[in-house]
Amino acid sequence: MRILLDVMGGDNPPEELVKGGVLMAHRSGAQIVFAGDPDTLRTALAAQGEKPGDRFEILPTSQVVGMSEAPVTAVRGKKDSSLVRGLQALRDRQVDAFVSPGNTGAIVAGSIFVLGRLEGIPRPGLLAALPTVTGQDLYVVDVGANSDSTPDHLLHFGLMGAAYARDVAGIPDPKIGLLNIGSEPGKGNRLIGNAYALLEESPLPFVGNVEAHHVLDERPVDVVVCDGFIGNVFLKSVEGGVAALARLFKRTIRGRVVAMLGALLMSGSIAQVRGTMSYQRRGGAPLLGVDGVVVIAHGRSDALAIGSALDVARSQVEAGLLDRFSHGVSGWRSHAD
Amino acid sequence: MRILLDVMGGDNPPEELVKGGVLMAHRSGAQIVFAGDPDTLRTALAAQGEKPGDRFEILPTSQVVGMSEAPVTAVRGKKDSSLVRGLQALRDRQVDAFVSPGNTGAIVAGSIFVLGRLEGIPRPGLLAALPTVTGQDLYVVDVGANSDSTPDHLLHFGLMGAAYARDVAGIPDPKIGLLNIGSEPGKGNRLIGNAYALLEESPLPFVGNVEAHHVLDERPVDVVVCDGFIGNVFLKSVEGGVAALARLFKRTIRGRVVAMLGALLMSGSIAQVRGTMSYQRRGGAPLLGVDGVVVIAHGRSDALAIGSALDVARSQVEAGLLDRFSHGVSGWRSHAD
Secondary structure, eight states: OEEEEEOSSSSSOHHHHHHHHHHHHHHHOOEEEEEEOHHHHHHHHHHTTOOSSSSEEEEEOOBOOOTTSOHHHHHHHOTTBHHHHHHHHHHTTSSSEEEEOSOHHHHHHHIIIIIOBOTTOSSOEEEEEEOOTTSSOEEEEOSSSOSSOOHHHHHHHHHHHHHHHHHTSOOSSOOEEEEOSSSSTTOSOHHHHHHHHHHHHSSSOEEEEEOHHHHTTTOOOSEEEOOHHHHHHHHHHHHHHHHHHHHHHHHHHTTOHHHHHHHHHTHHHHHHHHHHHOHHHHOOEEEETBSSEEEEOOTTOOHHHHHHHHHHHHHHHHHTHHHHTTTTGGGOOSSOO | OEEEEEOSSSSSOHHHHHHHHHHHHHHHOOEEEEEEOHHHHHHHHHHTTOOSSSSEEEEEOOBOOOTTSOHHHHHHHOTTBHHHHHHHHHHTTSSSEEEEOSOHHHHHHHIIIIIOBOTTOSSOEEEEEEOOTTSSOEEEEOSSSOSSOOHHHHHHHHHHHHHHHHHTSOOSSOOEEEEOSSSSTTOSOHHHHHHHHHHHHSSSOEEEEEOHHHHTTTOOOSEEEOOHHHHHHHHHHHHHHHHHHHHHHHHHHTTOHHHHHHHHHTHHHHHHHHHHHOHHHHOOEEEETBSSEEEEOOTTOOHHHHHHHHHHHHHHHHHTHHHHTTTTGGGOOSSOO
C-alpha cells in the first residue's frame, strides 16, 4: 500500500511530519510518498536515517497552500502545491490514499475538483471519531466539509457514516442518530425536520434524534449525523468545555499544598484520561464521498498524530470503503457483504 | 418587587420550588406569587413555616403544561395552566416578573401570545450566562428560543445581549462576537455571513467571529450571538464534554488506591470547580425581547437553582432592562444612560 503524505500544509514543520511517516511505515509496512519541497524532504529523511527509495518516495512540489488561504482560489491558483499534486497522484492511482494536515477547506475543494464526487453522493462529508465514556468511539459526520447542507446531504452523511462504522470500525449493525436539540420527533429546525423524514423513510438504521449532552456519555448510537456547521461547533464546544474544566482545575489547586499532592497522586490517571481524549491517538478525519481515500489530519499534528492519520487512511483502503457507497442509500445492508 | 413563580411545570415537585421561593424572599425582600394548585401550595408553604399573606401569595390554577407537550397546542389549550395564568398576571402588571422551570418552547410561545414582542424586536432570544476560566460569565444569546433565525434576528440578539451585559451585568463597554466555525470574516454558512455584514454595519460593539473552543477559555468577548439551534447545541456540547471528562476520571481511578487517595485530597478543589460550573448558581435564562421580564429556569431546578433564577429576574427588573431595547439597534450607546 502506498500513502501520500502532504508535509507542507500543517502547522508543524515538514521534519516532524516526515518523522511520523517513517515511524508509521516501519510499523505497518506501508510505503509513504512525501509531497513537498525535495531538499527539505531529503534532509528530513536523512535525520530519520532514511533516504528516498522503495519505501519512501518524494513527490517534488514548489508551492504551499497556507492555512488561512481562500480554498477555491488556492486550489485553482497553486497548481504545483503539495496539496494539488498529491491529489492528482491519488486520482492517477499512483497512490492508494492522500493524507494532509493542511487547510481543511482547500483539501475539500481540491478533492472535489481533482478526484470528483462518488456517483450518487451529492456532497462529501468529513467524519470525526470521538472518544466516549464507554471506551468505544462515536462517529460524527459532517464536522465541517460543508457549511450549508440540505436534507439529502444529511441522508447521505448517514449512509457514509454507517458504512464507515460497519466496514472500517467493524460494528456489524451500526445505529444512526440525528443531532438535534430535543429527543422527540418534530424538534429542531426545518433542515433537521426534513432530514429526519428522509432518514426515517430510508432503509438506513436510523433510530431518531440524539442530543449533544448525551452522546459522549451514553453513546446511544454509533453514528451521529449533522450539518457541517453544527458538527464543527459540536466538536469545538466539547473541546472547549474539556479545556476550560482542565484549566479551572489547575487554577483552583494552585498554591494549595494538599490539593497539589492529590493531583500528583492522580497523575497516572490524569495521563490516562488525557490519552483517551487525545486527538493524537485518533489521527485524522476521513473525507467521505470523494473518489479516493482522503484523510484530513489536525493542523497541529505532530509525528504521533500524523502516524495515526496514516493508520486511518490504511484502514479505509483495506476495508475497500469507496465501493461500499456505490449502491446508494437504497442498497444499504447492515452486515458487510 | 413581586415575582411570579410557576411551581407546576418543572421536573421537581412544587414543594422543592416553593422552598426556593421562600428562601429567596427572605434573602432579598421580594414578594413571591406562587402559581399552581392551591392546596399543594398551602401545604408546601406550611412546610416552610409560612402561609399565604403579604409576602407570599397564591395564584390558584388547575392545569399543568407538561415538559414534552407541543408548545403552541399546550398554550392555546390550557387556559388555566400556571404557565398561561402566570404570564397573564405579568401582562396585567400584577407582578414584575415571571419565572418558570417549565417547558421552554411553551414559555416562549406563551410569552409571545400573552405578552407580545417589544416594539422593534423581531424575535425574542434566550440568554444563558456561562462560567468561564476568567471567572467572569459569558452571555450567549440565543440558546434555543428559536430554531430558524434570520440575519436580522441575530442582529437583534446582539442588541439585547449587549444591553443585558451593560445594564444587568454592569459591563460598561460590552463586546459582541458571532459564533462561527472560523475566525476570519467570510467563514461559515450563509446565515452567519449575512448576520456578520449586518452586525458590522450596525453601531453595536461587534468585534468579529469567535469559535466555540476559545470562548470559555479566553473569553474574547462579553456577548456571543448565535442562532438558537446552534446556541443550544453549543450549551449541550459543553455540558456533555465536561460530564464525559468527569465520568472518565471516576472510571479511571476506580480501584486504584493511590489515585483515589489523590482524589480525596483534591475533594475541596473538585467541589469548588463543580460550584463554579454549576447551573444551580447561575439560575435561569432570561427570555429577552418580549414585553415583560421572563426567566426560564432549568427543568431540573431545585430550591437553590430556583432561588438563583428569581435573583436573575430581580436584577433584570431593577435594571429596567426592557426600556433599554426601545431605541433599537440604531440607538445603541455603550454606556448606560
